[in-house]
Amino acid sequence: MATLPTRGTGETITHRILDFDDLDGWAQDDHAAALTTFLVTCPDLKDPDWQAICAVAQHQKPEAARTFFELFFRPVLISDGSECLFTGYFEPELEGSRTRTARFRYPVYRMPPEAQARSPWLTRREIEESGVLDGRGLEIAWVDDPVELFFLQIQGSGRIRLQDGSTIRVGYGGANGHPYRSVGVELIRRGIYKAHQVSAQVIRNWVRRNPDIGLDLLRHNPSYVFFRVLRAMREADGPRGAMNRSLTPLRSIAVDPAFVPLGAPVWIEKEGHGKMHRLMVAQDTGSAIKGPQRADIFFGTGDAAGQAAGQLRDPGRMVVLLPIQRAYAMAAEDRQ
Structure with a gap:
């Protein structure tokens, strides 16, 4: 194994090249499922080494998936010394209407041009109160529900079920430029809950029990996200x-x-309740996802996925699979 410092980051970043035998549970995973997910986005990768690997991937049979990953990648543990943290996210489903009614009165907004032109723009409180x-x-x-x-x-995308049975799919369309601040941390700071008690569902319940001060609590987070309609998507x-x-x-x-x-494929070793060791693919980002040992696991759509995602806050380890030449080129560059 080699330890490779990365320069110019302001922090000491190390890269340890591992063997596949070092990955706990590697042999038992469903590599074919991971390959299917990898194929969703690999055609969009622009670098020649990734393009070459993607071309090979598109001709692999499911039973050859594990061999494919082992032949063309090397596991690289990237660390800045901080502890690994896994959280979860999901695609929520909301009840809605295309027009305002007595029940449906909380708007889902597109991004206004002035927010596109200036960042940061108004805070959440200023947007909602002005x-x-x-x-x-x-x-x-x-x-029908501000919570x-x-x-x-926070999730950045979702489904709005309309009363006629149709659905609007929405995705991230921009933000007001203010940093995300956790309302869960604020509940802890106020002494309302202990750290181990806070989850998304706990926050929901508390805000609904305390509607006036609850909505004010949500405004503690100055970040405000706008949406766009996602068209031509299957159910x-x-x-x-x-x-x-x-x-x-x-x-x-x-x-x-x-x-x-x-x-990139990423091997995760999530510990804690419901231990999860499997090969995943890095296909998304998030404003709260910062650092080389930080990941948000996508759980799916709807309430059950939301409950599972909202309870997740676990340690572990994540290892990035990089093309062989790229992994070893880092070592060569670093020795120069």
């Missing part, structure tokens, strides 16, 4: 990630692209 977006035709739909709308913004398709391709439940993860290339 009415600056009212009556401008920026509404994609109206939903679920808040979590839709079975997952939401689109940062690579503008559909995500696969429990095979797609969000990463920090400063350290992990989007489209």
